[in-house]
Amino acid sequence: MTAAERREQITAGIVARTGITEAMIEQLVHAFYAKVRKDPMIGPVFGSRISSWEPHLAQMCAFWSSVALMTGRYHGTPMVKHMPLPIDAAHFDRWLELFEATAAELCPPDAAAHFIDRARRIASSLENGRRERTGRDAWGWREIQAKRSRSSAMRNRAKAIARAIDGAWFHQDQADPFSGSSLVPMLIIGLALTFAGMIVAVVLS
Known part of the structure; x- marks a missing residue:
């Protein structure tokens, strides 16, 4: 079995278990970022750095396809992009709160649980990465x-x-x-x- 075939098998298993599809991912991503753009805490962080939202949303759909379905569509570097942002633990908490609410509203329970589990891991990874690379030096x-x-x-x-x-x-x-x-x-x-x-x-x- 080739690597591509193995990846397809993994994706098919996740789809069968959770019911997640690319269409569901697109709906979730667009609805989530609609909330983000209106949020007084994290909205300005995104708004000050994203001038064209359509390319960003397309990239986020690819990201969540890779995260949720293991498709390998995303090839970016999330940690590098988050390093210079003026954010702290409260921003990560708010991001996660909005994402969990959106997933619960739009997705069936199994799909929502899968999305939320991945989102929590992402938030924890990014927050810990920022603390490792910036927090230690910043606080001596x-x-x-x-x-x-x-x-x-x-x-x-x-x-x-x-x-x-x-x-x-x-x-x-x-x-x-x-x-x-x-x-x-x-x-x-x-x-x-x-x-x-x-x-x-x-x-x-």
Whole structure:
């Protein structure tokens, strides 16, 4: 079986299971974007970047054909196109809310459930992708990671000092704390405690 034949088999199985057709996809896409264009939150995001809607709608029909029916009609790069947009989690939520409402209004239950499942995956993928590529740098993620690494190293050193202090106190337990042989361990303990306090202050700052 060739790859094309395998794809056709997969598409036929989805159609049989959900009842989704290319005509249904076209109806859903057009109705959904009619709502998007009127929406006060996400409408301006699309309106400021799309001057001709017919080509965009045709491309979205191909996209949803690929997503819902696995036809392979779409060959674009959604992540790249969404990266520069001024959007956040609230915009993704609103996009998903409008899409789910449209699918529930126009499609049979099995088809609507299939569309909605794919839409949720798309929203999650795009949102996570934007967070990975822009959010970390925007919020100084590299510096946060570096600080965490430094803090972890300091905590490990503090634990080592604490273990040494425990050992010193254990061995001093049977000695006279004011004898000559005990003064050196006590001095070491005092210095260690001071250093440990400095480390804790840095970690917590």
